[in-house]
Amino acid sequence: MTGYAASHSKSHVFHRNLHHHLPIAVSGSGVTLTDATGRKYIDACGGAAVSCLGHGHPDVLAAMHAQIDALAYAHTSFFTTEVAERLADHLIAEAPAGMSHVYFVSGGSEAIETALKMARQYFVEIGQPNRQHFIARRQSYHGNTLGALAVGGNAWRRKQFAPLLIDVTHVSPCYEYREKKADESPTEYGARLVSELEEAIHRLGPQNVIAFVAETVVGATAGALVPVNGYLKGVRELCTRHGILLILDEVMCGMGRTGSMHACDQEDVVPDLLCVAKGLGGGYQPIGAVMAQHTLVNAFETGSGLFQHGHTYLGHPVACAAALAVQQVIQRDGLLGAVRRQGNGLASRLHARFADHPNVGDLRGRGLFFGVELVADRETKTPFDPAIKLHARIKKQAMSAGLMVYPMGGTIDGQRGDHILLAPPFIVSDDELDMITDRLALAVNSAIAEIH
Numbered sequence: 001m002t003g004y005a006a007s008h009s010k011s012h013v014f015h016r017n018l019h020h021h022l023p024i025a026v027s028g029s030g031v032t033l034t035d036a037t038g039r040k041y042i043d044a045c046g047g048a049a050v051s052c053l054g055h056g057h058p059d060v061l062a063a064m065h066a067q068i069d070a071l072a073y074a075h076t077s078f079f080t081t082e083v084a085e086r087l088a089d090h091l092i093a094e095a096p097a098g099m100s101h102v103y104f105v106s107g108g109s110e111a112i113e114t115a116l117k118m119a120r121q122y123f124v125e126i127g128q129p130n131r132q133h134f135i136a137r138r139q140s141y142h143g144n145t146l147g148a149l150a151v152g153g154n155a156w157r158r159k160q161f162a163p164l165l166i167d168v169t170h171v172s173p174c175y176e177y178r179e180k181k182a183d184e185s186p187t188e189y190g191a192r193l194v195s196e197l198e199e200a201i202h203r204l205g206p207q208n209v210i211a212f213v214a215e216t217v218v219g220a221t222a223g224a225l226v227p228v229n230g231y232l233k234g235v236r237e238l239c240t241r242h243g244i245l246l247i248l249d250e251v252m253c254g255m256g257r258t259g260s261m262h263a264c265d266q267e268d269v270v271p272d273l274l275c276v277a278k279g280l281g282g283g284y285q286p287i288g289a290v291m292a293q294h295t296l297v298n299a300f301e302t303g304s305g306l307f308q309h310g311h312t313y314l315g316h317p318v319a320c321a322a323a324l325a326v327q328q329v330i331q332r333d334g335l336l337g338a339v340r341r342q343g344n345g346l347a348s349r350l351h352a353r354f355a356d357h358p359n360v361g362d363l364r365g366r367g368l369f370f371g372v373e374l375v376a377d378r379e380t381k382t383p384f385d386p387a388i389k390l391h392a393r394i395k396k397q398a399m400s401a402g403l404m405v406y407p408m409g410g411t412i413d414g415q416r417g418d419h420i421l422l423a424p425p426f427i428v429s430d431d432e433l434d435m436i437t438d439r440l441a442l443a444v445n446s447a448i449a450e451i452h
Contacts, residue, residue, distance in 0.1 A: 023036065023037070023039070028056050030055065031055075031429075039402065041402050042402060044422050044439075045406035045421060046425055047404075049257060049369065050283040052255065052278075052335075053326055053329060053335075053426065053427060057282075057325075060322055060325040060329065062325075064284065064285070076315050083321045083324060084104060084320045086324055087323055087324040090324060090328070091291065094262075099292065099294070101292050104314055105289065106287060106311065107286050107288045108251030110145070110311065111143075111275040111288035112247075113145045113147045114309060115290050117147075117307075118292065119210050119272075121309075126299050126303070130208055131207065131208055131209060131210045132208060132210065133208050133209045134166075134210055135171060135200055135201065135209060135213070136168055136212070136213040137171055137174075138170045138171070139154070139175065139225075140153040140213075140214065140218060143251070146161070150168050152221075153221065155414025155415070156409075156415075172193055172196055173222060173225060175225055177361065178381070178412060180228075186228040187228070187229065189231075194234035197235060206243070209242065211246065213249060214235070214246075215249045216258075217263050220408055222371075224421060247271060247273045248269075249275050250263050254276045255276050256426060257369045257423065259367035262276075271293075274290070275288070275289075280323050280326070281322050282322070282323075285319035285321075286313075286316075286319060339368050342424075342433065343370075346422065346428075346433055346436075350370060353440075354441070360373070361374065361375035365422075368424055368426060369422075369423050370421070370423075371420070373411060373417065374420070383411070383412060389409060390447060394418075394447040395407045397444075397447045398439065398440065400443075403436065422440075
């Protein structure tokens with residue numbers, strides 16, 4: 001591969017950005033990736049908060065090899081497999097109360113798409129076909145398929161595809177740094193957001209609403225926004241009162257990333273449908289899942305008995321084997337405790353380095369899921385000019401320093417604002433946290449120096 005990379009000057013891959021020349025990754029070990037030139041990069045974002053066990057974990061590789069030797073593929077319209085059943089048992093044993101079944105897919109966007117269709121068909125099954133509206137939040141991200149893009153509030157991703165998207169009502173995000181009023185307590189702010197949601201429900205008619213969709217901790221679009229205390233509890237109560245489903249998107253923030261198996265555990269909130277993906281399989285195979293409450297599953301079982309949905313690679317045996325091994329390692333090695341411990345270490349290092357930085361407005365997150373919001377002026381919270389594309393400059397400087405981070409622009413409203421998302425593997429060491437912090441500071445300072 002290295003020889004091929006060195007000699008291959010013209011790629012036939014339709015890359016995300018056709019103007020960028022990407023290094024070729026050839027190997028990975030622990031928290032490090034190596035490119036074709038031998039350059040090493042600390043993966044401080046897990047790719048996209050995916051690589052929870054890091055790269056090349058021997059137990060996961062062994063499980064995948066064993067499954068390939070036994071059975072690589074069987075279509076789910078003909079068979080179930082032992083490994084899919086075992087993975088489902090494992091997930092339900094650790095799931096929020098009342099979850100009884102798992103629907104396996106190939107990634108996060110598919111998980112959200114599945115949950116939307118499952119929610120709609122649930123109401124058809126129980127004789128409420130008039131329910132047709134979803135409510136979600138601005139500055140959210142739920143995936144890139146059309147249904148997921150519609151409920152998402154990422155303005156940049158939605159813009160050119162808007163004519164193809166279903167009509168979804170979007171309410172305010174829980175964005176304490178930007179949107180809590182100076183004279184409000186966090187509790188009052190959360191209550192105001194719940195009232196805004198209630199107004200939207202009444203405007204649409206409670207009997208017409210299918211579900212409220214939200215990331216428990218917001219990921220890529222706004223950078224690790226943690227809900228204020230009581231907010232999601234208020235949302236849960238409101239949805240229950242009106243017979244509306246609560247769909248929580250934990251594709252990025254779930255499966256241990258925030259220090260508990262599910263981020264909603266820390267909010268003491270149980271959703272009706274829970275979407276997971278990235279940390280489920282740790283990047284070793286494409287896999288996602290929707291966990292469903294028994295009341296929903298019972299409606300299907302006593303109704304048509306058929307969920308009108310499906311994909312070719314549902315419950316793929318090798319993907320399930322990889323995910324089961326990842327989850328067993330997390331449980332066996334006590335990695336949820338490691339996430340909490342190392343998450344505290346990451347937070348303390350970031351605060352020590354950036355708390356007084358003139359261009360860092362907010363540091364936020366939970367566990368090994370942290371956001372750094374950048375500002376041109378700390379006092380006024382004024383963002384940098386979007387034309388500067390500070391987030392892209394930081395990514396470039398970080399890569400030059402041998403560090404992978406996940407920066408994004410449009411943090412505030414889809415156009416203005418820049419942030420950096422950090423989501424290192426659960427196995428990250430203290431020395432590696434030191435290097436991440438040092439290299440991030442170098443990248444931020446170098447990028448800002450470029451524009452002055």
